[in-house]
Amino acid sequence: MADIGHSDVLRLPYDVVVIGAGGSGLRAAIEARLAGKRTAVISKSLFGKAHTVMAEGGCAAAMGNMNPNDNWMVHFRDTMRGGKFLNNPRMAELHAKEAPERVWELEAWGALFDRTKDGKISQRNFGGHEYPRLAHLGDRTGLEIIRTLQQKVVALQQEDAVSHGDPEALIKVYAETTITRLISDGEGRIAGAFGYIRETGEFVLFQAPTVILATGGIGKTFKVSSNSWEYTGDGHALALLAGAKLINMEFVQFHPTHMVWPISVRGLLVTESVRGDGGVLRNSEGRRYMFDYVPDVFRAQYAETEEEADRWYADPDHNRRPPELLPRDEVARANNAEVKAGRGSPHGGVFLDIASRLPAEEILRRLPSMYHQFKELADVDITKEPMEVGPAQHYVMGGVEVDPDTGESAVPGLFAAGEVSGGMHGSNRLGGNSLSDLLVFGRRAGLGAVEYLNRLGPKQPVPDEGAVEAAQTEAQAPLQRTGGENPYAVHDAVQETMSSLVGIIRTEAEIRRAMAELDKLGERAANVAAAGGSAYNPGWHMALDMRNIMLMARCVAAAALERQESRGGHTRDDHPGMSPAWRRVILACSLEGDTVAITRQDTPQMRADLLALFDKSELKKYLTEEELASIPAPAPAATAAASATATATEETH
Amino acid sequence: MAYQAALRVWRGDHGQGDLTPYTVEVNEGEVVLDVLHRLQASQANDLAIRWNCKAGKCGSCSMEINGRPRLACMTRMSTFAEDEVLTITPLRTFPVIRDLVTDVSFNYAKARQIPSFTPDPSVGLGEFRMQQVDVQRSQEFRKCIECYLCQNVCHVIRDHPENERPFAGPRFLMRIAELEMHPADTADRRDIAQDDFGLGYCNITKCCTEVCPEHIKITDNALIPMKERVAGRKYDPVVWLGSKISRRPRSAGTPKVPGKQT
Missing domain, CATH: 3.90.700.10 (Succinate dehydrogenase/fumarate reductase flavoprotein, catalytic domain)
Structure with a gap:
């Protein structure tokens, strides 16, 4: 049984704490370090093992190396179609515009993508992409990207060793470390992140005014999933518990x-x-x-x-x-x-x-x-x-609601990028758009945190000590509980429930059954116990992960019950059609006490110049009559641009 | 069909521990990691195992199974007889943290000593032009999932901790070869491969290649060509004479080894 006094918390001051060491986390950390900020990267596994290694096919970027007709506008359109027009259009725009530079940047950091005959980066075809668009290395593109980012971090550390006398002066990776709570300053601003170091079980408080969530997805909520053990919705849950909102949680991608x-x-x-x-x-x-x-x-x-x-x-x-x-x-x-x-x-x-x-x-x-x-x-x-x-189960489209340009959530100082953020992919993500998402929005979240720090001034947030103490008590509870539930058994039951009742095809009756099951399982999850000590004890870690897994299961089920239509990664057998009225609705999950509450928000509107990239006959398939009527007649220049890019589409018909 | 397998799993920490016998159910098609997970979920919740993707892509679940270094997620139970007792132990070359988990920080330290990719700074974004045939050599080495089975099996450091300082191990000598063969890299790592990373310690027994789960020809395609390049640079009498005459002890492109005390 662990016996650590509340004072025995290792305290580490940083400017930026990035939780997650996959593609988006490392890209965010690199950006923060390039701006000279002291940056900690928290990795649930060893450095270089994150889930990004499992991405196979490629990274979508409209470089036009295989077909010169490709450009950001075509990529933007494909992304919106893939997400059935529920995407945050600003995110889809930024993503399509910036992806090529992010890929080229990796090349300058040593990545070796497959080549075309004229020596450029080769691009492959993928579902929903009009042209061959995915930069790739055979079928192990994710590994190439994470290794390149890992080696870029090492290169920066080598520079810091020369200029600061310490390779870890500005950027340090905390491997096999898990964050269990975000800590605020009592005024609702981020002041740090609390967690434990797997090897020793030691508790640690990273004191920092900014936290970037880059924790990936929620796959371990489901039984049959391509996701690794790390995908327990940690960042989603941390954001929810800190007061942020999760959007689009009903949209779960089942890769075919x-x-x-x-x-x-x-x-x-x-x-x-x-x-x-x-x-x-x-x-x-x-x-x-x-x-x-x-x-x-x-x-x-x-x-x-x-x-x-x-x-x-x-x-x-x-x-x-x-x-x-x-x-x-x-x-x-x-x-x-x-x-x-x-x-x-x-x-x-x-x-x-x-x-x-x-x-x-x-x-x-x-x-x-x-x-x-x-x-x-x-x-x-x-x-x-x-x-x-x-x-x-392969991916979750839902995640933390963020500002498209900076990645900042509703909680001051809290940012999110990659799979843990929501909006970019709407109701369904196209293959290849994940690796590019990580790079584009990882960098943007890094920049967002830097700007926040530069604005912050002298009034630095101070961690609420009561919250630190409560986090420690919470983390120790499974070790101190005797005769509690086996966390592996409870996890198995949650996965079974979600896969069979809130899986690829859903109905109201089944979702309600799932919610009743989850209520019972919630009681069991609150009573999980871990035998053994706190040093490298997977049973304890599983017990702590259960809080997050339960929260994710509840968010997905509640949002799935609410949305009475079928769209993208949400298929309701009892509401099989796609409804233009529902397209205008985004469902947001928040936490009221211990309960997951669902609120309805308006889907962000697409700017006129972006709308003009689509033919009106196509928009009719998605928008309501009222929305169609309010679309201004396109200006002559916009029409020309739209038809020029539309021709490229039309010609393939 | 399902059967009960006899396992002996090393349990312990801080250098203390022993093989603990277990009996665990095995189902058709399972790999060793499945069986360890079943053991963990049902009999030993706190059994420390390091794993991630369970797909042979992340290189986390390295361990020794009947004395052979392997990935537990890619080792099928059907490769063993049903009545065979499986002995599962942590990697021998690295210090044990707990049970089957070892401290592999040696590898991260070596990674940080190798001078990084050094492109021509005048090449702009998107302007690199490389032929497939030229990138293919380094691409083979970039398949490496950093499972460190090659580091673990290499006899230069297995049971010889005194060689850990002068020798980087197959994985990182291969990293040097990867950068040397990278068409866009401009640095010359031949001298430091020999002088600082111990390429000469390798006597090409190919144990590293044999255990590589990615089937990378580490010895044939990385280490031997690297030795040839070093020999051409350091031991060719004409090159040697030239270096004496020009009084340039090292090629202009030889980078400094990060963290080296001189």
């Missing part, structure tokens, strides 16, 4: 292709690049069924016959895209429907075939990790036979 067999690897990601590079989905009857699932909003952009779809790979300017490259939500629902209709594969998935589409050596060159993964874990040779795949 994961391994389904053997059971132990169920949920292991099969990259979308397989389809981008020509792979097709088939059911047990051998039918290429995606042609049956093209929704009306996308009908004009996708091929109707296999012949046309196959011609597209070589001649994208005169043929429409194969329906296997629809946005993820559409493909996931289709895969789910085929299995439910009894046309699934032997282990409850569908078939993904690349073997008959590309020569074996091409598959090995383009998809080495996939080959390796199937060969070693399932004895399947993907150059000879199809893969069995099915949907699994």
Whole structure:
């Protein structure tokens, strides 16, 4: 049993504390350090192991290396369509405009992306992207990005060793450290972050006026997920507990292709690049069924016959895209429907075939990790036979509501970037838009924190000591409880409930059942106990993570119950249509006492110049009559720009 | 079909500990990490294991299984007989923190000593032009997931802590090779590879290559070519004579080793 007095808290002063050492956290920290701020990076795992390593396909950026028609406006349109027009348009705009520079910057820091024939960065096709747009390195792009950022941090530390005599003078990574509470100054401003160091169990208070959340997602709320153990919604929960709001929590991405067999690897990601590079989905009857699932909003952009779809790979300017490259939500629902209709594969998935589409050596060159993964874990040779795949939880579109330009939340001094923030992806994220999101908004959050610090002046926030003490008591509780619940068993029950009742297809009755279950599980979660001491004790960590997992489950369920339509990563069997009226509504979760409260907000309006990038006939599919009527007639210049970019789209029809 | 496997798992900390016997259920298709997780969830909540992605991509769950360094997430139970007792121990080269978790900070310290990527500062954003054939060599080394199995198995430092100061280990000698072969890097790391990072200690037994879960040909493609480059630079009599005449002890592009006391 831990016996640490309240005074035994290690106190470390910083300007900026970045919680999370994945793509967005490291990019934010680099920006803060470049501005000369003392920066701490808190990593739940070892440095360089964050979930970003699992991103495979690529990083979307309209560099136009493969097709000169690509530009930020086309990328912006694709992103809005992918998110079914619920995206924060300012975020989608910034993202599309700044992604190319962020990718080029990585190259200047040593990243080695695959190349085109003329020596530029190669770009690959992906679902929902009009042109080949994803910078990539085979099928391990996330690893390349995190390693580059990690090595950039090291390069900065080497500079600091020379100029300050200490490599960690300005930027230090606290590996295997977990934050359990944000601490305010009593006036509601951020004053620090409280947590523990895994190796020793020692408690630590990072005293800082700014905290950047970069903690990723909530995948461990679900049973079948491609996410790693770290994805327990820590940043989401910390923000909620600190008084910030989470938006869009009903939108959970179920990526359509994961391994389904053997059971132990169920949920292991099969990259979308397989389809981008020509792979097709088939059911047990051998039918290429995606042609049956093209929704009306996308009908004009996708091929109707296999012949046309196959011609597209070589001649994208005169043929429409194969329906296997629809946005993820559409493909996931289709895969789910085929299995439910009894046309699934032997282990409850569908078939993904690349073997008959590309020569074996091409598959090995383009998809080495996939080959390796199937060969070693399932004895399947993907150059000879199809893969069995099915949907699994992959990403959460919902997150902390932030200012698009600075990443600042409603809590002064609290910022968020990457998966933990909400708005950028609307109701569904396009593949490839995550790695670019991390870089664009990681940097912006870093800059936002720097500007906040520069504005702050002499009145530095002082941590509320009562809150520090309460955080310590809370963290010690599972170690001091005897005869409590096994945290692993409670976690398992929450995952089971969420996967079966608030998963890919939802109904009011099932969500209500889930909420009743969660009420019971909440009592059990509050009573979890950890045997052993505080040094490197996973049982204790699991017990502490349960608070966050429970909060996430409740937010997702409450928002899913409220939204009575189907859109992107939220499919209601009892409300199957997409409703223009609901498009105007954003659901926000906040904490009132211990209860998750849902409030309705207006969806941010798109500026006229951005609206003008779309054809009115397309806007009709998403907007209400009232909204359409209020769109000003476009100025002649805007019309020309819109039709010029629209032509690029039209030509592929 | 499910069966009960006999395990002996090293438990302990601060240098004290021993192998603890357990019996754990194993189901079809499972890997060692699944079985350790089941053990943790059902019998030993506080069993310390380091893991992350469970997909062979992050390199966290390195341990020794029946004495062989492996990733627990990529080691299938079907590679062992059902009646075989599995002995699971922490990496031997690094100090144990608790149970199967070791202190791998040695590797982070070495990483920080290697002079970083040094591009030509006049190349603007988006202006790098490199051919696929030229980036491919370094790309192979950038597949490294930093599991440190190569560092753990290398006999130069395994059971020889006295070599930890002069020798960077296969992972970081490969990092030097990666930068040397990077088409846009301008620094010359040949001298320091030999003098500061102990390339000469490697006698190409290829143990590192054998345990690499990413199947990187560390010895053949990184270390041997690096040795050849060093030999060409340091031991070629013509180059040697040239360096004496010009009185330049090191190539102009040789960077200073960060943190080196001189």
